[in-house]
Amino acid sequence: MSEDEAPETKLTQTKRRWAEQGRFLTGRISRQGTDRLPPGQHLVKNWPVLDLGQQPVVRPESWRLDIAGEVDSPASLDWRAFQALPQTNNQSDIHCVTTWSRYDNRWQGVSTHDLLDLVMPKPSASHVMLSSYDGYTTNLPLADFAVEDAILATHWEGEPLSVEHGGPVRLVVPHLYFWKSAKWVNRIEFLVGDRAGFWERNGYHMRGDPWTEERYSGD
Numbered sequence: 377m378s379e380d381e382a383p384e385t386k387l388t389q390t391k392r393r394w395a396e397q398g399r400f401l402t403g404r405i406s407r408q409g410t411d412r413l414p415p416g417q418h419l420v421k422n423w424p425v426l427d428l429g430q431q432p433v434v435r436p437e438s439w440r441l442d443i444a445g446e447v448d449s450p451a452s453l454d455w456r457a458f459q460a461l462p463q464t465n466n467q468s469d470i471h472c473v474t475t476w477s478r479y480d481n482r483w484q485g486v487s488t489h490d491l492l493d494l495v496m497p498k499p500s501a502s503h504v505m506l507s508s509y510d511g512y513t514t515n516l517p518l519a520d521f522a523v524e525d526a527i528l529a530t531h532w533e534g535e536p537l538s539v540e541h542g543g544p545v546r547l548v549v550p551h552l553y554f555w556k557s558a559k560w561v562n563r564i565e566f567l568v569g570d571r572a573g574f575w576e577r578n579g580y581h582m583r584g585d586p587w588t589e590e591r592y593s594g595d
């Protein structure tokens with residue numbers, strides 16, 4: 377090993393594994409140009425609100441994020457611990473399965489990369505299940521959760537995320553349909569194998585790639 381090469385650590389091994397898994401993703405990230413709008417979608421300028429009809433009001437002081445399952449370091453983060461993690465800003469598009477898309481949303485929060493560095497998923501972890509304060513759940517492959525621009529967002533366009541859009545903290549995974557982006561997130565469980573969340577049990581696709589229109593489970 378040459379002197380400028382960093383020694384192989386468990387963290388670099390894990391990151392290489394995620395990058396390798398990411399190579400097999402069909403949904404691409406941060407598309408620009410003519411294929412930016414997925415098939416069957418239309419653009420909106422406003423930001424619609426969609427949920428199960430219960431919008432829990434969770435004050436930052438009482439908010440918790442529990443991270444459990446197949447990880448080396450399970451965590452229960454309060455607001456202060458979450459704010460102490462590296463803060464990321466990025467911009468991405470929203471694609472909702474009900475056919476609206478909204479371009480150029482500016483987010484601030486904690487990237488899923490930084491969260492994964494904290495809890496260190498075991499090699500056996502293949503999927504994640506998110507649970508929220510309104511009882512909502514949604515599942516996604518770890519490789520999708522771990523993409524570069526996935527973020528646990530606390531701010532949108534420079535303002536704290538409103539309650540209706542999932543404040544104080546929601547997930548944003550821009551390369552999948554927006555039902556995967558859990559609002560009011562409270563728990564992330566790392567799984568061995570896949571399990572269906574709320575909409576996935578009710579006919580929606582287990583993955584949800586907008587560019588291949590993975591809308592319903594039969595698709």
Ligand SMILES: Nc1nc2c(c(=O)[nH]1)N[C@H]1C(S)=C(S)[C@@H](COP(=O)(O)O)O[C@H]1N2
Nearest residue numbers: 424425426427428508512541555557558559
């Ligand atoms: N906790 C929670 N998260 C949720 C939902 C929900 O009902 N509860 N609905 C999902 C669906 S179907 C969509 S389209 C988006 C809508 O997010 P928005 O209301 O901010 O546009 O949130 C997703 N995340």
Ligand SMILES: [Mo]
Nearest residue numbers: 426472473555
């Ligand atoms: Mo949705």
